[in-house]
Amino acid sequence: MEIxxxxxxxxxxxxxxxxxxxxxxxxxxxxxxxxxxTPAVRVAMKCFMAALNFWIAGVYYMVYCxxxxxxxxxxxFWAVMGGIWVYDLLVKHASLERTGQHNGFAVLLLAMPxxxxxxxxxxxxxxxxxxxxxxxxSVAVFTIGVMLAFSERVNIVLAMFLCHWALIGxxxxxxxxxxxxxxxxxxxxxxxxxxxxEYVRTHADHPTKPSRRVLDALLLVLCLIVGIFxxxxxxxxxxxxxxx
Amino acid sequence: MKTKQELKEILxxxxxxxxxxxxxxxxxxxxxxxxxxxxxxxGVDVQLSSFQKSTVLTVLDPESGEALTRVAAIPALPISFxxxxxxxALSWEALDEGLALDEIRRRYRTLxxxxxxDPIFTLAVVGLANASFCRLFGGDWTAxxxxxxxxxxxxAVKQRMQAHGVNHFLLFAGSAFVASLCATAALRFxxxxxxxxxxxxLFLVPGVPLINGVxxxxxxxxxxxxxxxxxxxxxxVCIAAGLSVTLLMVKDSLL
Numbered sequence: 001m002e003i004x005x006x007x008x009x010x011x012x013x014x015x016x017x018x019x020x021x022x023x024x025x026x027x028x029x030x031x032x033x034x035x036x037x038t039p040a041v042r043v044a045m046k047c048f049m050a051a052l053n054f055w056i057a058g059v060y061y062m063v064y065c066x067x068x069x070x071x072x073x074x075x076x077f078w079a080v081m082g083g084i085w086v087y088d089l090l091v092k093h094a095s096l097e098r099t100g101q102h103n104g105f106a107v108l109l110l111a112m113p114x115x116x117x118x119x120x121x122x123x124x125x126x127x128x129x130x131x132x133x134x135x136x137x138s139v140a141v142f143t144i145g146v147m148l149a150f151s152e153r154v155n156i157v158l159a160m161f162l163c164h165w166a167l168i169g170x171x172x173x174x175x176x177x178x179x180x181x182x183x184x185x186x187x188x189x190x191x192x193x194x195x196x197x198e199y200v201r202t203h204a205d206h207p208t209k210p211s212r213r214v215l216d217a218l219l220l221v222l223c224l225i226v227g228i229f230x231x232x233x234x235x236x237x238x239x240x241x242x243x244x
Numbered sequence: 245m246k247t248k249q250e251l252k253e254i255l256x257x258x259x260x261x262x263x264x265x266x267x268x269x270x271x272x273x274x275x276x277x278x279x280x281x282x283x284x285x286x287g288v289d290v291q292l293s294s295f296q297k298s299t300v301l302t303v304l305d306p307e308s309g310e311a312l313t314r315v316a317a318i319p320a321l322p323i324s325f326x327x328x329x330x331x332x333a334l335s336w337e338a339l340d341e342g343l344a345l346d347e348i349r350r351r352y353r354t355l356x357x358x359x360x361x362d363p364i365f366t367l368a369v370v371g372l373a374n375a376s377f378c379r380l381f382g383g384d385w386t387a388x389x390x391x392x393x394x395x396x397x398x399x400a401v402k403q404r405m406q407a408h409g410v411n412h413f414l415l416f417a418g419s420a421f422v423a424s425l426c427a428t429a430a431l432r433f434x435x436x437x438x439x440x441x442x443x444x445x446l447f448l449v450p451g452v453p454l455i456n457g458v459x460x461x462x463x464x465x466x467x468x469x470x471x472x473x474x475x476x477x478x479x480x481v482c483i484a485a486g487l488s489v490t491l492l493m494v495k496d497s498l499l
Contacts, residue, residue: 073428073494080422156364159398161426164393168429195365208362215362222368 003067004178005129011064012128019134022052023113027141030110034098035148042096045150046089049143053082057138077161078136081143084158096150102194109145109187112137119180136185140165143189146228153202163188193223245307246288251343252312254286255303257349262292263299264356265331269323271456272465276334284385286345294318296471322360323452330355361385363403363444370447371395378443386435390427394444398423402448420445420486428494441490448483450476 012019024218029048032041057078065071115132121129131138140162147154166188170179196219204212246254261278266272276292279301283290289304297318304311334355338348375392383391402419410418427444430437453476460469 016380070428070431070494073425076425076493080425084420105363156367157397157400157404158398160393164390164397164426164429167389167393168432200362201362207359208365209359210362210365215365218365218368 007065007067008131009129011060011135012018012130012132014064015059015134016128016132019132022055022134026052028055030146033096037096037098041107043089045096045146046085049146050082050085050089052134052139052142053078053085056139057082060134060136074136077165081158081161082091084155084161088155088158090155093153093155096146097152099152100147102148105190105194106145106149109141109148109191112141112183112187115168115183116180119183123179131178131180136165137181140169141184141187144187148191148194154195154199156195157201159192163192189223189227192226194221246305246310248310248312251288251303251310253359254283254288254345255301255314255361257345257352258282258290258303259299259301259314261331261352262294262301263316263318264321265328266299267319267321268327268331269325269452269456270328271459271463272468273460273463274328274332278332281335281412282338282348283393285335285343285348294465294468324360327355328359330358367396367399367403370399374443374447377446378439381439381443383436383439383443386433387430387437387440390430390435391440391444394423394426394429394440395447397426397448398445413478416448416482417486419450420483421489422486423447424487424490428490431494441487441494442486445483446486449480450479450485453479 025048029041029045032038033045042154057075061075061078065074116131116133116135116138143158144162147159151180167183170185197216200212200215208215208235210218259281261282262275265275265278270278272294275294279292280290283303287305287307289306291302291304293300299316300313301316302311302313314479331352334348334351337343337351343351354461369377371392374395375388378388378391398419401422402415405418407414423444424441427440428437430440453472457469460466460472462469
């Protein structure tokens with residue numbers, strides 16, 4: 001636990017200007033993608049996402065999280081996600097066209113990395129031992145927001161990677177007592193449902209089993225189960241069961 | 245007595261029927277039995293000899309003594325027990341109801357065109373099945389959850405690689421590596437991490453080729469059985485290679 005926060009503090013103390021730079025660049029690219037989505041802007045956004053993932057892999061995990069156990073595996077995990085963005089760029093899988101759907105939810109997710117520091121402050125932490133916008137979970141939330149707002153064709157592999165990361169984030173709420181990561185878990189459940197539903201709809205021209213309606217219902221049930229599980233975790237985390 | 249054209253049409257259909265079954269995960273003797281049954285319904289004798297990639301068929305008209313032979317490639321199809329069962333039932337219908345070739349062809353087309361399982365549904369069910377494996381092998385609930393999402397990632401990678409026509413063996417090694425890499429998340433928590441790691445690539449185990457290989461050998465199709473088993477073993481080696489890379493990175497050893 002102590003190692004965990006020490007590594008975060010070291011990372012934040014050394015990289016806060018770069019993190020501000022990343023946040024500003026993300027803002028500019030999002031505005032451009034929203035109002036002037038030229039091919040160059042789309043390519044720039046994909047490059048930015050790949051760079052962000054490689055930054056987390058190389059700088060966050062390999063340099064500053066070295067004292068943590070198994071930091072290499074987590075670095076590899078993020079490097080693979082960065083590789084998926086590069087692959088996406090090469091094969092032109094996701095168009096990064098504005099979908100115009102789930103606007104409110106997507107904007108909330110895109111802004112959520114900025115909420116992370118405030119959550120940390122509200123929980124009584126102080127700089128540099130606090131969560132910041134360019135850290136794994138906030139980048140994961142941002143990625144989900146980008147995919148929701150700008151991806152007509154969902155990259156299901158990337159969505160699954162993020163789903164897995166959200167589960168790890170949820171486990172961290174339990175094991176390491178980091179409630180900030182609950183933000184990622186909360187946003188993943190509805191986002192996953194939307195991703196799956198969109199994926200099913202884009203393949204609706206091929207009749208499959210079970211039917212689209214049944215599949216929608218099954219996905220909803222699955223996400224509800226996960227959501228209830230997350231809620232129980234939150235209640236447990238804040239010891240609300242004790243007062244009930 | 246059949247004309248040469250009729251005999252050729254029967255041969256073409258039975259070749260398509262038999263190779264479809266063999267490609268969908270039927271053991272050899274079942275495909276032979278079903279094909280011969282359809283031949284019997286159409287008044288011809290069918291002889292079939294199958295290899296890993298192709299099938300040799302001969303159709304003989306007992307009245308005229310005329311025979312036609314054809315070599316047909318076995319397509320790589322997704323394994324489907326439902327299709328296999330339907331096509332077996334079709335051969336019985338053909339015999340019991342004395343169906344004509346056109347009617348058999350029509351019913352065959354209807355069966356083959358039936359909708360397939362949705363990939364997202366398959367993804368979720370495979371995830372649940374592999375998570376259940378973890379529980380069956382003694383994994384705790386944290387490990388079960390991690391194996392569930394690790395399987396989702398691994399299987400999604402497998403589906404995408406399949407869609408891009410990646411080599412079969414690379415696909416298995418890659419998926420095993422990704423699934424086990426994701427399962428290493430369990431090492432950071434106080435849970436049954438070894439079980440999570442070991443069960444994460446189990447969804448890749450080629451059960452159908454293994455079972456079919458054994459059945460083929462037992463029923464006398466030794467060549468086909470051995471080739472199926474060799475293929476299955478190679479896939480298992482690929483799974484082991486993918487898992488080994490993760491283990492070597494995480495634990496600096498395989499044990």
